[in-house]
Amino acid sequence: MMEKKRKKGRVWKIIGPILGALIIAFATITFIQVDFSNPKDLEKFVQVKMKKSGMTGVSIAIIKDNQINRIINYGDADREKDIPITNDTVFQIASVSKTVTATAVMQLVEKGIIQLDDDINTFLPISIVHPKFPDTPITFRMLLNHTSGIDNNWKLYDSLYTSNSGGGDSTVTLAQFMKDFLVPGGKWYDEEKNFTKNKPGSAFSYSNVGYGLLGYLVEEMTKTPFPEYTQQHIFDPVGMKHTKWLHKDLLSNDVLAVQYDAKHKPLVPYSFPTYPDGTLKTTTTEFAKFYLAIMNGGKAENGTILSQATLDEMFKPQSDNGNQALGWSYSALDSLYLKGVSKGKVIGHNGSDPGVLTITVFNPDNKSGLILFFNQELSLSLKSLNLHSMVKRLVKESGM
The missing domain is CATH 1.10.287 (Helix Hairpins)
Structure with missing residues (x-):
């Protein structure tokens, strides 16, 4: 022993x-x-955390007591040209775009043009069915809550980013993509990779293609190009003058934040065929106005975009163990390991793409919220802990 x-x-x-x-x-x-300091001044706090994180830039909107309480900007919109981020800097906001696409669809529900459980094929010139479950219709509800059974086929999906061919808007229209991706005989059709193994309506599976399809459906039902429809029925009523889907529609004086990869390499401005799922370009100030409209029964400065009854339906938990509503998520903070930071239940959406990180959440009960647009993708390193502590404090500062 x-x-x-x-x-x-x-x-x-x-x-x-x-x-x-x-x-x-x-x-x-x-x-x-990792910076462990906690300066009392919020702007100084953001500066030290961002500097330590190595991220290029961020624009932050804090919504408090039902109004835009504060805008904080840090870093460069264009590092090479030494252009700083300002209140007017336009960011491409990745999957946060889906909340606007969902709003457009819910407007058609509210007008009685469609019902959530309608078969989408009723409104399409093509027939889209899940090859493993051809007798189960795909509905608007399934597309909105990510249970349609339509998968992303990531290898193909990523190959269609225009950054692979010089950047700019995609030359593939929504109609062309949906026919070639979802209809047998299409050049990108693959019944194994383009669809999940789950029966439509039975299981949550996050689908970018599904939201591109929703944009195409809006076009077909309204006989209006999707960017034009959202401009007339969402952006104009809310007062979002600099918010656009396509690069070609940006105003001549708009400054679009250059997107940087994790190694600070600038990327060309890009898009992809299913743009309603992730290429919205807007400012934190304008997107905060959209959030305020959603938080106030759809009432905006130039009109109403949705009724409170429709919003109540939109926010009902639908899938993903109650975390997914119709276009909105109840797990936006949970996915950032910030569960329990807010005082009440928050709803929102996050986004991530090459050169993009976006975080948007709000508390509908006390009408507070937080919007963060970064123009650099997040790298998985210890430095990212600086952003975690930054977001944590910002959530608390907003009163959510």
């Missing part, structure tokens, strides 16, 4: 110093990469 103890002691004498050195090294690395 004494011999075993002595052996353990000798082993610990060897391992102990090594382990201690590793702990000190890890602590040193963490200290170098």
